[in-house]
Amino acid sequence: MGILSRASYVIRSKLNALLNRAEDPTETLDYSYEQMRDELQDVKQGIADLTTQKKRLEIQRRKLEENVEKHNRQAREAVQQDRDDLARKALEKKKSKMTQIEELEGQIAELENTQEQLVEKKNELQNRIEEFRTKKETMKARYEAAEASSRVSEAMTGVGDEMEDVGRSIERAEERTEEMEARAQAMDELQDSGAFEDALSDKDDLDRELESLSANSEVESELETLKGELGKSDGNAGNGSVEATDEDVDAELDDLEAELDDAEIEAELEELTDETDANGGSGGDTDVEAEVDVELEESEADADEPRN
Template identity: 30%
Template sequence: MALIDRIENVIKAELNALLDKAEDPQKMAANLLLELEECLSECRATAASLICEEKALVRQAADAEKQIQQWQEKAELAISKDREDLAKAALVEKQKLATVITSKTEERTKLTEALAKLNEDATTLQAKIQALRVKQTQFKRHEASLAVRLKAKQVLHSEQMQSSTQKFEQLMCKVERLEAEVESYELGNNSTADAFKKMAQDEQLEQELQALKAKVQNNHAA
């Protein structure tokens, strides 16, 4: 079947390899996803058609079985009436129906095999679709991350950013200069207080020195 051949070709395709080679992985992934979903849809539609055929074969085989039983009964009736000619004719019809049943059984076997193959392919296609959707999500996240990083770099390297940085540095210089001026005023205002503090320290030091001399003299006198 052409459909099964097409599905097998899609399934055998290495999706990751195709995406790696693509100039636009996002577009390639979208096209692949569309093709996979179309194949899955066709696969399911074909499976539904085969299931209908299979049910028809089962019904036809069951009808043939009933007719075989009827011809068997007719053949027995003909024998009971000494009508071998009619009995033989009934048995011929019975054989024809048996042949029909055999044919229907063979057709049903082929349909069952085709349905099993389609079910297997549908499962594989569904898995590939899921994997591709995950890949698409990864692409989108990566693309969004790159866009944010690019915008950040553009802002950091923009003339406006550099100009703002320079203005901020100039403002900081002005603030530091003002702080220095304030500190210089405070140094001038505290000079008198520092002088009195130094005088008090010198007086305390002189007192300690005189006490030490007196102690030494007393020790020598003793």
């Protein structure tokens, strides 16, 4: 196979593949149906032309038959007038016209046979067209149903071109979203670490660190003030091995509150005892002690609630 032959074969194969992909069976069927209808129309037009030609020959034959009758009368009249020469000419014309009539009859017979054949072909072609039309509509319905089923299956399985584009769009959106979330977290981390300065603030890292130290010193100063008011010193703060947790601090505060409540109760008890002694009566000792016991129980219950 030569180079030109191979090139021609490759080009024809490529064109055939392109045509197969571009071909729509429904459009092809409709086009074939229209072509058959055009052929039927051509056959009908041919029958009409043939019939017209036959009618012209029949009209011409009729005229020739009329001329034959005319020449026959002329020959009779010439014979009656003893004009054999005129009668002979009339008969010669009559014979010529009769010969033409015979030829026309042969042509008319051929046209009639051709017309009958064309009519039969027209009827056969028309029947075939009707059958093809039925098959065409059936095939179109089957093809459209198969195409719809294929599209639904592709949509369900996600293997179609459109669904592939949708899947890629979703993947790109997820990647973009993850990238933005990571970026937002990175910005928050950098902002918290002080790597980025606030654009609306004129403070730098040194100013922020000094403010933090100032806040811690204020807390320590307030703590020392509280210790001074309570008569505590740093020497009783323990050996300073491990910093106390929030739970331990809360527990110690609860114990302090309970001790303060007990001290207040004892002070009240002493006041009641002094009042009793001042009244000089012993009969009220039992009632006072009962009231003191009730107040002690209530204070102990109140002191236990924060611990729980």
